[in-house]
Amino acid sequence: MNYDVFLFDLDDTLLEFDTSEQNAFRNAFTEAGLVEGLDAYRTEYRAISKVLWRQLEEGSTTMEQLNVSRFSQLFDKLGIELDPVSFSETYLTLLGKEAHLIDGVIDMLDSLGDVRLAIVTNGFIKAQIARVACSSLNNRFETIVSSDEAGFQKPRPEIFQEALDRLGVTDKSRVLMTGDSLTSDIRGGNNFGVDTCWYNPNGLENTTDSKPTFEISNWVEFKVNEKATN
Incomplete structure (x- = not known):
C-alpha cells in the first residue's frame, strides 16, 4: 500500500516532551518567585496532569478546563497563592520556547x-x-x-x-x-x-x-x- x-x-x-515541560515548569515558577521545592512541585503536578489528560482522551474534561485545573489543583494541594489562569498562560508561553x-x-x-x-x-x-x-x-x-x-x-x-x-x-x-x-x-x-x-x-x-x-x-x-x- x-x-x-x-x-x-x-x-x-x-x-x-519531558525536558520541555521541566524547563517551562521551572521557569514559570522562577518568574513567580518560587524557586524552592520545584522537584516536589513537579512530582505533584505530573500526577495531577496525567489524570486530567486521560480524562481529556475519555471526553470527561475539556482543554479549557484542563488548562486551568492542572494548576488550580496543584496550588490548592501545596497551599500556594497564585492565579492559575495567569500562571497557565505564562507556562504555555515558556513551553512554546522549548523544542x-x-x-x-x-x-x-x-x-x-x-x-x-x-x-x-x-x-x-x-x-x-x-x-x-x-x-x-x-x-x-x-x-x-x-x-x-x-x-x-x-x-x-x-x-x-x-x-x-x-x-x-x-x-x-x-x-x-x-x-x-x-x-x-x-x-x-x-x-x-x-x-x-x-x-x-x-x-x-x-x-x-x-x-x-x-x-x-x-x-x-x-x-x-x-x-x-x-
Whole structure:
C-alpha cells in the first residue's frame, strides 16, 4: 500500500516532551518567585496532569478546563497563592520556547520525499505552533491540528477528519497516522479508519485494544516500514 499523506503526533513522537515541560515548569515558577521545592512541585503536578489528560482522551474534561485545573489543583494541594489562569498562560508561553528534537526525526522526514505532512496533537495550539516554529520542523508541515483549536481531541475521529479536510484529502487508504500513544494516536487512527504506526522507543507491551499497523522503536525502522509498503 502506498502512503502519501502522513499524520504525526508531536510530543514524544517528533519532539521530546519531558525536558520541555521541566524547563517551562521551572521557569514559570522562577518568574513567580518560587524557586524552592520545584522537584516536589513537579512530582505533584505530573500526577495531577496525567489524570486530567486521560480524562481529556475519555471526553470527561475539556482543554479549557484542563488548562486551568492542572494548576488550580496543584496550588490548592501545596497551599500556594497564585492565579492559575495567569500562571497557565505564562507556562504555555515558556513551553512554546522549548523544542527538543527526537533523534532521527529530520532524516526520517527527508526520506519521505514528495508527500503531504500534518501534525495532529492534543497539545495547546499556542505552545505547539511556537515549538514547531523554533525547531527544524518549521515549514515542513502543511498544517498543525490541535485539540483546543479543532474542538475535538484524540482519539475522537473528528480531529483526524479536520486534518484531512485541511489537506483536501478524501482517500483514507493514502493516510498513515504515527504516534507514541496507543490510547490517543493508535486508537484514534483505528477509530478513524486509517493505518497507524506505533512509535515505541521504550519497547512497551501493548496491553490495550488498539491495533497498530506497524510498530517501530526508532526512526530508522520507520524508513524501512515505509519503503516496505510501496
